[in-house]
Amino acid sequence: MRLELPLRAERFGANLFYHSQKLFEIDGGYEFDSKFASPFHVIQQITRERLYEIERDMAIVIPIKNERLRLLEGVLCGIPHDCLPIIVSNSRQEPVDRFRMECNMIDSFCRYAKKKYISIHQRSPEMARIFENGGYHDILDDEGLVREGKAEGMLAGIVLANLLGKRYVGFIDSDNYFPGAVFEYARLFSAGLSQAKSPFSMARIQWHSKPKIVDSDLFFAKWGRVSRITNQYLNQFLSYYSGYETDALCTGNAGEHAMSMPLALLLDYSAGFSVEAYHFVSLLEKFGGVLPSPFPEATKSGIEVFQMESRNPHLHVVNKGDAHIREMIHHSLAVLFHSEICPVRLKKEILRELRRRKIVGKDDVLLAPRKYPALRGMDFDTASKMTDWALLGNFIPV
Numbered sequence: 001m002r003l004e005l006p007l008r009a010e011r012f013g014a015n016l017f018y019h020s021q022k023l024f025e026i027d028g029g030y031e032f033d034s035k036f037a038s039p040f041h042v043i044q045q046i047t048r049e050r051l052y053e054i055e056r057d058m059a060i061v062i063p064i065k066n067e068r069l070r071l072l073e074g075v076l077c078g079i080p081h082d083c084l085p086i087i088v089s090n091s092r093q094e095p096v097d098r099f100r101m102e103c104n105m106i107d108s109f110c111r112y113a114k115k116k117y118i119s120i121h122q123r124s125p126e127m128a129r130i131f132e133n134g135g136y137h138d139i140l141d142d143e144g145l146v147r148e149g150k151a152e153g154m155l156a157g158i159v160l161a162n163l164l165g166k167r168y169v170g171f172i173d174s175d176n177y178f179p180g181a182v183f184e185y186a187r188l189f190s191a192g193l194s195q196a197k198s199p200f201s202m203a204r205i206q207w208h209s210k211p212k213i214v215d216s217d218l219f220f221a222k223w224g225r226v227s228r229i230t231n232q233y234l235n236q237f238l239s240y241y242s243g244y245e246t247d248a249l250c251t252g253n254a255g256e257h258a259m260s261m262p263l264a265l266l267l268d269y270s271a272g273f274s275v276e277a278y279h280f281v282s283l284l285e286k287f288g289g290v291l292p293s294p295f296p297e298a299t300k301s302g303i304e305v306f307q308m309e310s311r312n313p314h315l316h317v318v319n320k321g322d323a324h325i326r327e328m329i330h331h332s333l334a335v336l337f338h339s340e341i342c343p344v345r346l347k348k349e350i351l352r353e354l355r356r357r358k359i360v361g362k363d364d365v366l367l368a369p370r371k372y373p374a375l376r377g378m379d380f381d382t383a384s385k386m387t388d389w390a391l392l393g394n395f396i397p398v
């Protein structure tokens, strides 16, 4: 891959938030071009060996809830062979068992491709038992099962990836129409993480564009309806502390992102669709230097967040309704609003924004999404000893 160097960064305590990096070539060539060794280059070549090194150690979690099987098959097709796909489903099991249909498709696909995989239902007793055995009860509901929600499915995926010894974990939505885009995201994950000097790193995808039909023509929108708002307030957050206006953060709602496992285990998470915006809040709170850090060793090493601009247009299922978009805006801004380090001025602006959009009423308070503590507190040894992998959905041992 040939990629712009991460030249500019915004620092917030121990966090380094790199500005978006531009991709020049998805495939950077077989041989290493020694001209890139010059210190005057602003472009780097990441060798295929380095990309494969990371992909071999990476699981890619694919959350799915009632999506078309053809889309999921396309997503599987785009995952590089060496990455382990972990499909975490919350699809209907009645009256028609969509989960079973997914399992059948995944199983045939992976058998033909000779690809290892894991697929599990988020609400299965087996998944719940892993959390229970690990003493991580926050995610379990009154029935003792993993709660509903995308973030909850992602947490299940992180736990499975860690139990299998993966060093990196990435996330790609299951409703993507273009296998080529999926492939590019996975490659950008490995390229992004390959640049890290710290063991605590993250790579987040900034979509190049999102195609829409406007007046019977294609229009390639740069920003999603939710992300433009989340990014604005995240940047204001940084600006209020630094005293300098910034536009560094452009991946506030990046559903497509990857982390090194040490970082994935240190972050707190928030429920449902607030999860990606909350990554930043958790980083600012834990490693921003405003509050004492619960993890001094990570603070010492530093946290690196790479934002990578993809080249494929992002085309996914879009008919999920206006209420869904409004809910995502509400949730994303609510996690900022409720942070104990959110400046009062910013809280007022967030409230004004949500009221102006009639997302919250004049006298309403902002909901506070449920929080999940860092997974590092989970007892993985016990969970691992007590996990019967043969019972875990459809599973080809890795």
Ligand code: GDD
Residues within 6 Å of the ligand: 063, 064, 065, 066, 067, 088, 089, 090, 122, 148, 149, 150, 151, 153, 154, 173, 174, 175, 224, 226, 227, 253, 254, 255, 256, 273, 276, 316, 317, 320, 324
């Ligand atoms: N396991 C699981 N459990 N998966 C779920 C659940 C759930 O409860 N809910 C949704 N999913 C899956 C969907 O099937 C899809 O693959 C993915 O999670 C994203 O859900 P969508 O409902 O399609 O979200 P979106 O496209 O509106 O939003 C996406 O992009 C946003 C950025 O614009 C999500 O990735 C958001 O998290 C992201 O912020």
